Amino acid sequence: MKKTAxxxxxxxxxxxxxxxNKEKNxxxxxxxxxxxxxxxxxxxxxxxxTRVEQGLAYYExxxxxxxxxxxxxxAPDTTVFKLWEGLGYYxxxxxxxxxxxxxxxxxxxxxxxxxxxxxxxxGIGPYTASAISSFAYNLPHAVVDGNVFRVLSRIFGILTxxxxxxxxxxxxxxxxxxxxxxxxxxxNQAIMDFGAVVCKPALPLCPTCVYNKDCYAYLEHKVxxxxxxxxxxxxxxxxxxxLLIEHKGKLAIRQRTGKDxxxxxxxxxxxxxxxxxxxxxxxxxxxxxxxIIPDKYSLSFVSPLFKQQLSHQLIAGRFISIKADRSGKLxxxxxxxxxxEMAEYPFPKFINQFLEKRDAIDQTxx
DNA sequence: AATCCGGGGTA
DNA sequence: TACCCAGGATT
Numbered sequence: 384m385k386k387t388a389x390x391x392x393x394x395x396x397x398x399x400x401x402x403x404n405k406e407k408n409x410x411x412x413x414x415x416x417x418x419x420x421x422x423x424x425x426x427x428x429x430x431x432x433t434r435v436e437q438g439l440a441y442y443e444x445x446x447x448x449x450x451x452x453x454x455x456x457x458a459p460d461t462t463v464f465k466l467w468e469g470l471g472y473y474x475x476x477x478x479x480x481x482x483x484x485x486x487x488x489x490x491x492x493x494x495x496x497x498x499x500x501x502x503x504x505x506g507i508g509p510y511t512a513s514a515i516s517s518f519a520y521n522l523p524h525a526v527v528d529g530n531v532f533r534v535l536s537r538i539f540g541i542l543t544x545x546x547x548x549x550x551x552x553x554x555x556x557x558x559x560x561x562x563x564x565x566x567x568x569x570x571n572q573a574i575m576d577f578g579a580v581v582c583k584p585a586l587p588l589c590p591t592c593v594y595n596k597d598c599y600a601y602l603e604h605k606v607x608x609x610x611x612x613x614x615x616x617x618x619x620x621x622x623x624x625x626l627l628i629e630h631k632g633k634l635a636i637r638q639r640t641g642k643d644x645x646x647x648x649x650x651x652x653x654x655x656x657x658x659x660x661x662x663x664x665x666x667x668x669x670x671x672x673x674x675i676i677p678d679k680y681s682l683s684f685v686s687p688l689f690k691q692q693l694s695h696q697l698i699a700g701r702f703i704s705i706k707a708d709r710s711g712k713l714x715x716x717x718x719x720x721x722x723x724e725m726a727e728y729p730f731p732k733f734i735n736q737f738l739e740k741r742d743a744i745d746q747t748x749x
Numbered sequence: 750a751a752t753c754c755g756g757g758g759t760a
Numbered sequence: 761t762a763c764c765c766a767g768g769a770t771t
Contacts, residue, residue: 430766437765
């Protein structure tokens with residue numbers, strides 16, 4: 384039996400972390416200790432840029448409806464998007480389907496078990512590949528997520544911006560050095576729990592923290608300045624005027640396509656502008672589009688102003704209800720659906736918040 | 750290297 | 761409001 388290697392400075396970090404984890408960490412989550420790579424993968428995709436509290440219910444619903452990756456792979460797109468509805472970042476859902484179908488068909492349902500093969504899957508980047516390979520297969524890859532950036536920058540006093548190329552490289556290398564190579568899964572889980580519970584973004588629990596005797600940020604009173612981020616988000620305003628065109632008891636909807644927000648979700652025919660518009664001007668535009676035919680419709684309702692704040696955009700707009708006696712042209716790909724059928728389609732939050740209030744606003748609306 | 754992609758919680 | 765969250769893809 385070889386003697387233990389000489390203790391390096393960085394060993395102290397993981398020793399304290401695992402000690403905290405064993406003695407103080409009471410955080411419990413359904414995927415903790417999970418070994419089924421499908422469940423681990425699903426939880427990680429759901430949790431990308433998403434708080435545990437927000438993603439939890441989605442995870443439970445997905446597992447209940449799709450117990451195995453083949454169940455997920457066999458589901459229609461719309462069914463899966465409907466289950467994802469409201470969670471945001473819908474490209475995750477698209478990539479989830481692509482990967483589920485690839486593994487089911489090409490890999491006979493067997494999840495890849497090396498870091499590189501996992502990393503190559505759609506929707507899986509460095510973080511998720513490290514998480515899956517360490518949790519499912521105990522491979523020595525350190526996770527670097529928002530928690531890790533925060534914990535390491537504060538304790539070690541790293542001032543390099545975390546959203547710079549240099550910063551990402553530096554933090555990744557440090558994280559891999561610090562990783563307990565014998566317990567990668569346990570270590571990775573512990574550091575993220577620690578960041579979420581103790582070394583929180585706001586009001587971290589420094590007075591009782593196991594690192595407070597030598598934490599750079601705590602000793603230098605820079606806890607609130609770390610981690611450093613260099614880019615500020617700029618927000619642009621967009622106006623969405625949705626036309627609820629009703630004809631023979633049905634409403635026109637279409638699927639969003641392209642590279643814009645809410646790709647693959649559904650919506651009503653929309654007139655988008657960069658400034659607020661009067662209803663009359665919008666009706667004119669709808670006539671010019673030939674969505675409605677002059678004298679063959681009646682304007683029945685204009686909603687109050689609705690707003691939604693996204694990360695990089697502020698969406699404002701109204702819902703304009705029109706009863707059409709004759710059907711005009713519709714936007715490409717649009718179809719007529721009944722109220723009952725509407726429930727099957729995934730809509731963005733902006734539309735759902737209107738649909739939920741619709742009955743309270745006007746009982747006569749579709 | 751910069752930008753885009755949601756929705757919700759918190760101070 | 762501004763910032764952050766178990767990030768990744770695209771340009």
